[in-house]
Amino acid sequence: MSKNDSRSFVEQIADINENFPQWYTDVVIKTQLVDYGPVKGTMVIRPYGYAIWENIQHELDKRFKATGHQNAYFPLLIPMSFFTKEAEHVEGFAPEVAVVTHAGGEELAEPLAIRPTSETIIGNMYSKWVQSYRDLPVLINQWANVMRWEKTTRPFLRTSEFLWQEGHTAHATEEEAMEETMKMLGVYKEFAENCLAIPVITGRKTEKEKFAGAEATFGMEAMMKDGKSLQAGTSHYLGQNFAKAFDIKYLDKDGALKYVYTSSWGVSTRLIGAIIMAHGDQRGLVLPPVVAPVQAVIVPIAAKKGGVMEACVALKARLESAGVRVKLDDTDNSPGWKFNEWEMRGVPVRIEVGPRDLEAGKVMIFRRDTCVKEEYPLEGVEESVQSLLAAIQRDMLEAARARRDERIVDADDVAGILRGVEGGNFVRAGWCGCRECEDKVKAETAATARVYAAENTHEKCAVCGKKAAHTIIFARAY
Amino acid sequence: MSKNDSRSFVEQIADINENFPQWYTDVVIKTQLVDYGPVKGTMVIRPYGYAIWENIQHELDKRFKATGHQNAYFPLLIPMSFFTKEAEHVEGFAPEVAVVTHAGGEELAEPLAIRPTSETIIGNMYSKWVQSYRDLPVLINQWANVMRWEKTTRPFLRTSEFLWQEGHTAHATEEEAMEETMKMLGVYKEFAENCLAIPVITGRKTEKEKFAGAEATFGMEAMMKDGKSLQAGTSHYLGQNFAKAFDIKYLDKDGALKYVYTSSWGVSTRLIGAIIMAHGDQRGLVLPPVVAPVQAVIVPIAAKKGGVMEACVALKARLESAGVRVKLDDTDNSPGWKFNEWEMRGVPVRIEVGPRDLEAGKVMIFRRDTCVKEEYPLEGVEESVQSLLAAIQRDMLEAARARRDERIVDADDVAGILRGVEGGNFVRAGWCGCRECEDKVKAETAATARVYAAENTHEKCAVCGKKAAHTIIFARAY
Numbered sequence: 001m002s003k004n005d006s007r008s009f010v011e012q013i014a015d016i017n018e019n020f021p022q023w024y025t026d027v028v029i030k031t032q033l034v035d036y037g038p039v040k041g042t043m044v045i046r047p048y049g050y051a052i053w054e055n056i057q058h059e060l061d062k063r064f065k066a067t068g069h070q071n072a073y074f075p076l077l078i079p080m081s082f083f084t085k086e087a088e089h090v091e092g093f094a095p096e097v098a099v100v101t102h103a104g105g106e107e108l109a110e111p112l113a114i115r116p117t118s119e120t121i122i123g124n125m126y127s128k129w130v131q132s133y134r135d136l137p138v139l140i141n142q143w144a145n146v147m148r149w150e151k152t153t154r155p156f157l158r159t160s161e162f163l164w165q166e167g168h169t170a171h172a173t174e175e176e177a178m179e180e181t182m183k184m185l186g187v188y189k190e191f192a193e194n195c196l197a198i199p200v201i202t203g204r205k206t207e208k209e210k211f212a213g214a215e216a217t218f219g220m221e222a223m224m225k226d227g228k229s230l231q232a233g234t235s236h237y238l239g240q241n242f243a244k245a246f247d248i249k250y251l252d253k254d255g256a257l258k259y260v261y262t263s264s265w266g267v268s269t270r271l272i273g274a275i276i277m278a279h280g281d282q283r284g285l286v287l288p289p290v291v292a293p294v295q296a297v298i299v300p301i302a303a304k305k306g307g308v309m310e311a312c313v314a315l316k317a318r319l320e321s322a323g324v325r326v327k328l329d330d331t332d333n334s335p336g337w338k339f340n341e342w343e344m345r346g347v348p349v350r351i352e353v354g355p356r357d358l359e360a361g362k363v364m365i366f367r368r369d370t371c372v373k374e375e376y377p378l379e380g381v382e383e384s385v386q387s388l389l390a391a392i393q394r395d396m397l398e399a400a401r402a403r404r405d406e407r408i409v410d411a412d413d414v415a416g417i418l419r420g421v422e423g424g425n426f427v428r429a430g431w432c433g434c435r436e437c438e439d440k441v442k443a444e445t446a447a448t449a450r451v452y453a454a455e456n457t458h459e460k461c462a463v464c465g466k467k468a469a470h471t472i473i474f475a476r477a478y
Numbered sequence: 479m480s481k482n483d484s485r486s487f488v489e490q491i492a493d494i495n496e497n498f499p500q501w502y503t504d505v506v507i508k509t510q511l512v513d514y515g516p517v518k519g520t521m522v523i524r525p526y527g528y529a530i531w532e533n534i535q536h537e538l539d540k541r542f543k544a545t546g547h548q549n550a551y552f553p554l555l556i557p558m559s560f561f562t563k564e565a566e567h568v569e570g571f572a573p574e575v576a577v578v579t580h581a582g583g584e585e586l587a588e589p590l591a592i593r594p595t596s597e598t599i600i601g602n603m604y605s606k607w608v609q610s611y612r613d614l615p616v617l618i619n620q621w622a623n624v625m626r627w628e629k630t631t632r633p634f635l636r637t638s639e640f641l642w643q644e645g646h647t648a649h650a651t652e653e654e655a656m657e658e659t660m661k662m663l664g665v666y667k668e669f670a671e672n673c674l675a676i677p678v679i680t681g682r683k684t685e686k687e688k689f690a691g692a693e694a695t696f697g698m699e700a701m702m703k704d705g706k707s708l709q710a711g712t713s714h715y716l717g718q719n720f721a722k723a724f725d726i727k728y729l730d731k732d733g734a735l736k737y738v739y740t741s742s743w744g745v746s747t748r749l750i751g752a753i754i755m756a757h758g759d760q761r762g763l764v765l766p767p768v769v770a771p772v773q774a775v776i777v778p779i780a781a782k783k784g785g786v787m788e789a790c791v792a793l794k795a796r797l798e799s800a801g802v803r804v805k806l807d808d809t810d811n812s813p814g815w816k817f818n819e820w821e822m823r824g825v826p827v828r829i830e831v832g833p834r835d836l837e838a839g840k841v842m843i844f845r846r847d848t849c850v851k852e853e854y855p856l857e858g859v860e861e862s863v864q865s866l867l868a869a870i871q872r873d874m875l876e877a878a879r880a881r882r883d884e885r886i887v888d889a890d891d892v893a894g895i896l897r898g899v900e901g902g903n904f905v906r907a908g909w910c911g912c913r914e915c916e917d918k919v920k921a922e923t924a925a926t927a928r929v930y931a932a933e934n935t936h937e938k939c940a941v942c943g944k945k946a947a948h949t950i951i952f953a954r955a956y
Contacts (some may be wrong), residue, residue, distance in 0.1 A: 019709050044551070047618065072523055076592075077638075100592065101577065103627040121516065144623075145623065146556070161555070
């Protein structure tokens with residue numbers, strides 16, 4: 001029976017090497033992270049997926065507050081006229097907007113956009129709230145839903161509605177606004193690495209890839225197991241663009257009226273997609289302990305034998321007291337079925353408790369990341385589980401980093417970039433800085449400029465051969 | 479100067495006895511809980527208001543999880559056709575719905591409603607997820623924004639968009655669904671009393687006042703300082719109405735296919751309005767410690783004198799370690815200004831630290847609820863503050879209960895109900911159970927049937943004089 005069990009799950013998931021997109025879809029649906037909503041392009045985040053989001057929120061919110069930010073909530077509906085106030089912004093977002101034209105049984109005098117992002121409505125409020133230098137900086141974050149009407153959608157990665165946080169700050173000086181922009185990029189990187197176990201490359205985006213309305217966008221890019229890049233978060237230095245569009249001015253100490261400088265930064269439920277594709281394997285999800293809804297699952301073996309279930313219940317209580325998010329699977333499925341189910345759902349640690357184990361005063365513990373099973377004494381098992389969880393968290397980051405680092409290659413021409421990305425790599429190459437060369441790379445390789453590399457290691461533009469202004473990380477991207 | 483300070487604040491707030499509605503508006507705006515959004519009827523929840531909501535969320539979410547519920551997230555946009563599947567539901571909600579007709583630059587084939595509540599879209603998903611008795615019960619909650627287009631709006635009390643939680647559960651039997659409905663009503667009551675310090679009367683609603691689509695609605699009603707009632711939360715037993723409309727069926731142990739029974743229950747940012755109007759006074763807000771964003775504010779007196787600011791910083795650290803949400807007001811405003819500002823903002827406890835106090839090893843502590851100031855030794859001040867906060871929480875509930883209990887009166891006829899509600903009371907009266915008599919009370923007194931009283935204390939209907947089927951709590955309501 002348990003052999004049939006194991007096959008029944010694995011057979012349902014497409015081959016991760018042969019068909020990565022189908023593997024992704026199979027995993028997100030079968031593990032009940034998400035389901036398709038009734039309106040095309042929408043998703044329902046099911047409890048198992050939402051619990052990951054809650055853990056992400058908890059970790060990020062802590063960091064936002066520790067860096068002086070407060071949460072607030074701004075309206076969902078934005079007058080369409082607000083978008084036209086910032087020229088680049090309207091061009092970038094108007095085509096994706098969902099529009100409310102009727103409400104309360106009447107046609108509205110002005111159509112209202114469902115927020116695709118909130119710079120405009122928040123700028124409008126800041127212009128009321130900011131009067132003097134004493135009101136600065138304004139450091140506000142919002143947890144909210146946003147809507148961007150997309151043609152091609154995939155759960156977590158690109159859906160018409162998604163959940164995110166958007167930080168919006170206003171400062172007296174350019175330096176402070178830029179410092180904030182970089183600080184939050186740093187917060188995101190530290191969070192991605194230490195909580196999601198995903199190593200990221202941070203850097204500036206090209207003009208073409210920047211946020212509509214920003215002076216400069218900085219992104220963090222994560223490598224998925226298929227070698228493609230996923231933009232996992234962005235932080236924008238907005239200069240005075242929105243300050244001028246929304247008239248956000250303050251009376252400075254010197255008596256002069258000045259425009260503020262603003263920043264905005266966000267991450268979304270996309271991060272759940274990143275976790276799946278950075279760590280998952282043929283058996284399904286592999287969840288980093290910090291954000292795993294269940295960190296340890298207890299599976300009784302021969303549960304009806306004397307003392308087994310009682311020992312499991314006691315063990316569960318001990319682990320709970322130790323602060324471990326633990327589940328006891330006391331259903332009447334077979335142990336083999338349970339093993340496969342919880343492996344598929346990515347639970348970091350499985351504890352098997354059988355009658356012979358109990359007699360010998362030990363348990364078997366299975367690590368999901370390495371799929372290695374070892375014996376541990378029952379006494380002090382809380383400490384064993386805690387240090388295992390810490391080790392898994394650390395090892396998952398290092399494994400992901402190793403996988404990524406061996407897949408960053410260099411190229412000196414477009415053919416090299418193509419070879420690189422076709423081989424599932426990130427490709428470092430020189431770029432002269434012109435839009436034409438950037439477009440040419442995309443047209444010929446389907447790769448885009450992800451971020452400026454931290455160091456300029458290439459002297460010539462891979463496209464035109466002229467002097468390189470920057471070294472770029474090129475990749476195909478989600 | 480400090481005399482001027484105190485006047486400057488108080489003068490800005492309308493007289494609570496003369497003009498309660500204006501007092502409310504003054505308080506919510508001047509304390510920066512909320513601001514008006516650019517679209518009529520919308521609100522911006524500012525950081526100070528949102529922090530109260532976060533504390534409410536934290537307390538409720540803990541209770542939902544302890545009673546076995548999980549969070550999830552369902553789409554904002556609902557096909558209009560879903561509403562027509564439950565006849566009462568569409569009648570109740572269609573007139574208030576905001577409708578998306580265009581998205582991504584195109585007209586939509588079917589208009590989409592922004593959720594006013596999610597029974598329909600969640601019912602649609604449950605019909606996919608529920609197959610067998612093993613899938614039951616489904617115990618899901620959602621934290622979300624909802625939209626109901628209202629003609630007359632007031633911040634927190636009635637706005638086109640608001641934040642709330644909506645629990646949606648599905649059960650195998652009528653008994654279980656009813657048990658859930660009552661359990662969550664009990665959770666709300668315990669939360670309102672112990673966290674918000676607001677005593678509530680819970681009970682069944684009349685057919686006229688029930689939720690559109692429910693078999694039975696149970697509400698909790700709180701008395702505001704003007705004697706009006708505020709519906710602070712509702713729990714609905716939905717029977718099989720939505721199960722039949724959305725075809726939510728399960729295969730029972732006996733092999734028969736059966737419809738589930740569902741419940742739904744919700745509270746919203748309205749609760750912030752309840753806190754303001756249940757506890758506030760002429761100086762402004764009075765916040766219950768459990769949900770106050772700042773529980774204690776430290777005000778240095780003669781801050782430039784040696785050692786004062788250092789002592790305040792040290793005190794702040796000590797209180798933080800003790801788990802108190804504490805703020806040190808180190809701005810250069812005068813102490814009098816600070817006293818008035820933090821009193822207006824409802825901070826439960828103010829600690830004044832001056833040079834003479836320090837010499838004597840003591841501090842002055844002001845309680846916002848009673849406006850009494852007393853001396854406390856600096857040593858062990860953490861414990862003093864903690865027990866003061868607990869005492870304030872308890873005393874605020876008892877004070878609110880005493881205020882309310884002396885304003886519940888009885889009436890035997892419509893004139894008596896009118897006299898009662900005009901005097902700012904809840905009125906207990908008999909009701910025969912017919913819609914005509916209920917409508918007559920409303921037409922002649924502007925009071926509505928809030929809930930069935932727990933006990934039937936009146937024998938005759940106050941309107942028609944026939945035998946009373948129930949004793950009703952009548953009140954004017956928000």
